[in-house]
Amino acid sequence: MSRIVMKFGGTSVANMQRIRAVAAHVRREADAGKSVAVVVSAMAGETNRLVALCEEAGAPAPALDARGVEYDAVVASGEQVTSSLLALVLQNLGYRARSWQGWQIPLKTDAAHGKARIAEIDAEAIGAAMDGGEIAVVAGFQGIAPNGRIATLGRGGSDTSAVALAAAVGAERCDIYTDVDGVYTTDPRLAKKARRIAKISFEEMLEAASLGAKVLQTRSVELAMAHKVPLRVLSSFEPPDAQGPGTVICDEDDIVEQNIVSTVTPDFNDASVTILAVPDEPGRAAGIFTALADADINIDMIVQSASREPGYANISFTTKEGELDRALEVLSAEQDAIGFKSLQSDRKVAKVSVVGLGMKSHAGVASIMFKTLADKGINIQNISTSEIKISVLIDADAAEYAVRVLHEAYGLDDDRKPGA
């Protein structure tokens, strides 16, 4: 009997009407003869309400002391409620269904309360129940820690629960239902000619996920890749009897026709920092980046260029906008030790990235990018690349335009749609 795992997020179970819609999607798969497990999040807004109660009670989130244990027990109750409500609705439709809380499976985690990692899933009982025709409704986002207490996996953890469960029960696929009908070549709100992607590889999705395409949590994609569990992104807002095909995220080898570039992704959350006139001596750059790392500040897109002054260099990098002030503080405190002249920063920047497995085997992808942007008069401030990704830092005001022209340049436009 083939097993599948379905996952529904908070907006998909926001109220009883939405839960009934979810039940309709679930029964479609059960009626098709699948052994079904469903992983659910808390009702939209519920996790925030519970987190606020914890904070009012004095637990900073994430709390890493004993308070984190209690925080987890409070917050996990949201998924506990949704899983039982969905089981109830399925029972009233005449299906056998039961809820499974993390500790009941058991889904064992490590001891890192508030952001636990899954250690092991004992899939025997739940797999047997599924194959016996009972729909397993699983409370996402949670498990049981070595101390016997409830642990949560951190925000977005229900995706990870679903993928890990799919791997543990040997599911043929894991369907992630969200409020969009698939993964797009770019953000459809920015470019009307954006297309839904039929198939995309794990590697590309990982780059896209970490670049800010918020469809899937990065960890869940990593886990799916490691266990070779095909993912499918679908909309829970489509009629259950007219479900679209969504986007399949799978192994590179399972994609017959590979695009050179799959996605064009803008990210407006970056800020840039330039350190002017750093003495061009060994150890100076190391001093800068050690200080930032010690302060737990993530940086990206590092560029070193010659200063006008001989014997000095300028060093630029990007960081998340929310960490900019702290980064500037850390650097100012080190100014004497490092010996640079001054600091510049810019919040009005955007990172635009093109991602595609085809880059591995096709030359010229970068030159198309640079030429296209140059032709349109868009100035590139920084560049960074990986094996399957090229990112450029540009003026934030030009980003939307850049996305559209790159989308067209890489042949991604859906020409059935009106131009943007």
Add this chain to the structure above:
Amino acid sequence: MSRIVMKFGGTSVANMQRIRAVAAHVRREADAGKSVAVVVSAMAGETNRLVALCEEAGAPAPALDARGVEYDAVVASGEQVTSSLLALVLQNLGYRARSWQGWQIPLKTDAAHGKARIAEIDAEAIGAAMDGGEIAVVAGFQGIAPNGRIATLGRGGSDTSAVALAAAVGAERCDIYTDVDGVYTTDPRLAKKARRIAKISFEEMLEAASLGAKVLQTRSVELAMAHKVPLRVLSSFEPPDAQGPGTVICDEDDIVEQNIVSTVTPDFNDASVTILAVPDEPGRAAGIFTALADADINIDMIVQSASREPGYANISFTTKEGELDRALEVLSAEQDAIGFKSLQSDRKVAKVSVVGLGMKSHAGVASIMFKTLADKGINIQNISTSEIKISVLIDADAAEYAVRVLHEAYGLDDDRKPGA
């Protein structure tokens, strides 16, 4: 080290301000060197919200099929949240504290989801934690059933959780904090001269609890009596540093000076039924009460009297007002079989009861009641008695007056207070 159990109901933990007040009561006992367990209910209103969600999902309450299992998992989340929030507040006050859910103790129940009975409490781990100086905050109202699922004890079950836990850990007493400062000789809203009772026996409290004094759940008093756990009723709304003495509920032998009558209790939830002209033959009354019992209708105060017609009798009884319509339906359906002439019913009745252990050894308690009511022109419709209780059924409009005159007649008036 002496252990105590404290229990706080829904109004006592209704919001974070109230939970902080609870924490102040708890720390007072911990500072006094007690090993403390605290049992909490869900925040006031939360259980109703969760029950409404279950009903919306199609689980009638109480649901006794598979749906009851899911109902329990939803509803039990209320106590789960409160227990962790109180643990957090205590931690932030510098105390070691942790929450215990029913399945973590474990508190084992039978399989009757929605109204489970406690089968066994493994007190070893929680007792050791308490004696180690960690305050145990227990989610009330719930345990783990033989199937490994969460089971709830039914409404008011947190009192029962607290008493059972007190028995299991050998607590010197179980303090039940509510929104009143003790058990009163009668309802202070009806009689201003009502007095708080310093000590009352389990037996008297049981009669008073089942008669409608809603301070404590009947089952919790039974359990305390069986295990000889002294209970104390206290107000959580008093300042923690000026806590009143409340009411102690204990073994008869521990009460030195026994009142003949302890309480005068009105109950406005009854209705009376009179069956006119039942053939006075063996088996007729049995037919009536078998039919009512088969329909699960509770009855009380049965009186048989001669009818004006020779060879016939009238039979009266009381039932809960909410069950009256069903009782009348059942009887009408049996009219031909039983052979009675007609039915009368009356919702405008009240049962007024006096309860006191002293009745066992003092004659004349009943005659004071009948004489007092007769002197005031209050007509008695029905009478029922037990070893320590006399109840009369009277016109509902006269009940408040009857309570006041009986309260005075039995010497219960608090003469420091202004007359009613």
